[in-house]
Structures are given as structure tokens and as C-alpha cells.
Amino acid sequence: MPTPSRYWREIPQRYRYEASRCTGCGKIFFPPRLVCSACGSREFEPTKIAEAGKVMTYTVIHTPPQPFVDQAPYAMGIVELDDGVRITGQIVDCDFSELAVGKRVRLEFRRISQDGKAGVIFYGYKFVPEI
């Protein structure tokens, strides 16, 4: 469970998918980094990750960590976005029988978790089938 301050720091990525592109070699980092792991450059330009891609691999979680107990069972996947960036996220609005490697999905804004009944609600992205 993120603290409110950590959640707040991650808003540009969780809400707007903001990333950085190395001006030396063009590699995209999500979340942004200070030093490029590919070429060592410290020069970056702001960019955004692509908002659709295809499932590379997935699994269905039946025994989740505490904040996600009420959502189980749910699917998690690694998705290669159309710009080559690979990110992990929940895959929702998709029957498990329709999950498949290569399936087209897109990012959608959803509730990720909440800090009990009285705490902060954490928003961010999940994947939904591209229709």
C-alpha cells in the first residue's frame, strides 16, 4: 500500500503515463530515470508511453496481497506497448477464457486500491481489451 506522499509523487506516471526518452540513444524509460541504462546519457526529453499494445504474458492471481483481496481472482499481465515499452498491470473487463498472448489491450483509468474505508483512494491505469 503506497503512502499518500509516494502516491502523489507517482501521479504523472499513474494518471498521465509520463515517461522520458534518452536524447542519446532514444530509449524510453517509464518511470523516468536520471541516467540511461543503455548509453549512460543524462539527457532526457519528456514523452508519454503509447496507450495500447499487446499482451506478452499473463497470469491469474487467486491469492492476492491484502489490498487486492476483494478483487481476486484477477489477471495480471506484462504488455508490450506500441512504442516498445513493456509494463505490468492488471487486465480487467476481460473474461479469463479470452486472455491470450498477443491480445490487443489499451490503458484505462481505474481505481487500483484504497487504504481501508477511511484512507486515500489510489487511482491509476489498468489494461482493458481493445475493441
Add this chain to the structure above:
Amino acid sequence: MVGIIGYGAYIPRNRIKVEEIAKVWGTDAPSYKRGLMLEEKSVPAPDQDTITMSVEASRRAIRRAGINPAEIGAAYIGSESHPYAVKPSGTVLAEALGATPECHTADLEFACKAGTECMFIALSLVEAGRIKYGLGVGADTSQGAPGDALEYSAAAGAAAFIFGKENCVAVSEETYAYMTDMPDFWRREYQYYPQHGGRFTGEPAYFTHITAAARGIMKKSGTSPKDFAYVIFHQPNGKFPFKVGQILGFNKAQIEPGWLVNKLGNTYSGSSPLGLTSTLDIAKPGDRILLVSYGSGAGSDAFIWKVTDRIDEVRDLAPKTRDILDTNKKYLEYGEYAKFRHKILKAE
């Protein structure tokens, strides 16, 4: 000229049929279906709420508007189901869209007309020249108490409209508001479900305010029902919009494109705004559209829109409302619905 430059709709995929609810409470499904002209309603998943639906509807509106979201000077969400009691929904919306920090935002509440209130204010700020673009959203994940008549209709959905002075898809020709104090529907602080006045919500409430607002705006603009290609009234059930249309002299063909309630349910603040999105999806340049909302408490906002040539360029840039309503549906049983809507209390 000021008007709508982009619009977007969002509806969750989950549905529950009237029969499924009636089965649990021992009521007669056919009489509910006939009486309310309702077949099924949308249900939000546990990870969908007023904020998430508003963000998705607004992103679709931005796609159609083709603007830089940083130029949105005001973003308002109207809802009776804001996720927080204290903390704005609008800040999350504006941040997710990239409209912050130079943006005015507010959460509005007025039962089912909070969405058109947002439209009214955003449109007016643009017209006054205070902002370049304004965003008005109507969204709700409304709740009906278990076994109450409202449980058959209380649904979820969102509609978003961006207003501007250039590149309008529908120009605002007139606005009008009619409001009185009316205890027909309410929810007190800390109460989970609303209460309502039963049949009292009909004649003195819904019908009085909508007919007054519709007649008021037509008188103000010198128009009559025959001047409108389409009309959208608030849709608490399937029957009321047709009945109020008949009283005012509108025919079924004018109402039907924006009449979504039989398959969608009552999306409260999103109800008549979603009807406007589905009407814009099929409207032709030059068509005149009348929109009249209703919110218990009580009041109606009325708008006259004239569709422009630009509608043909933008309508395919985002999903159309009827397509969202009719595709990728998942039907829930009552148990799953009760879990999704937090009607089941678990041990702490």
C-alpha cells in the same frame, strides 16, 4: 459563437437484468419492466467510480475536440456519488487530463441535474471570455436501497462536454433554468441510500419542472417542438421521457435517439447528458436539439443546440454511445452485483 467542441461517453460493461433483481425480492418482473419501461441497467465494477468514468469520458471528449488539455480553464464534475466526502473529484480529473495547474475546478451536486449544471457553468465561463475551454461532466454510480424501486434503475455512466468558441460541433442557441424547493428525493449526511417521495416524484416534481423549463426556453427563443430534430429529457425510467414529450408536443422519433434508459438505467447526473451524446452521434448538420435535465430538489436546466458541419468530422474519433451500450456486455447475478455495489458487509 459558443458551443460544444467535443463530447464523450463512458458506460461500464456490467449489466443486471430487471428479472435478476425481481427474483431476489419476490416482485413481478414483467410489471416492473412494463411499468418502468426498463430491461436492464449498467453496474460499475469495484474499480470504477465517478472519477474513473469522468476521466475516460473526458479523454474521449478531448479526442473529438482536438485541443491541448492544458488550455482547459475550468473542469467541473456533477455527481451525487463523488468517491470522497471531502476531497475534490475534479482535481483527479484535471490532473489526469493534463489540465492542471491553471484550471478552476469544482464538484457539483444536485441529484440528477448536477451534470447539466456543470455544462451550464462551463459554457457560461467560455461565453463570458473568462476561459478558452471549459469541461462539464455528468457522472454517477448511483445506489438504490436493496428492494427499493430505485434498485431497478440506479445505474452508472458518464458524459463529458468541452465548450469553446471555435470549431463547435453544436452551437449554443439558448439556455434556461427553472428551479423551486421540492423535497421529492434526498440523502442525509452519513446515509448510504437515498429516500424519495414515491409518486410525489412524478407530477409536482419531474413533470412540473421539465415542462416549465421546456416551455420557458421555447418561449425565450421563439421556438416550438416542430423546430427541433431531437429532444432529450431526463430519464429516471423509460416511461417519463415519452410522457413528458407527449405533454409538450414532441413525437417519439424526436425522443428515441437520446432515449437510452431501457438498456442503461438511470445514470443520474449522466442521464440526459448521455442522451445528448447518443443524439449527437446520429445528428446531421443544421439539426436543432433540445436538452432538458431534471434534478430532484428540484430543478431543470434547458439548452438549445444547433449542430454544425463539424459533427461529421469528429463523431468517429471516439466510441459512439450506442456502440458502448450494446457491445462487450457482461451480465451479473444478484450476488455478484451485491458484492460489486458493497451491499454485502464483511467482518472487519
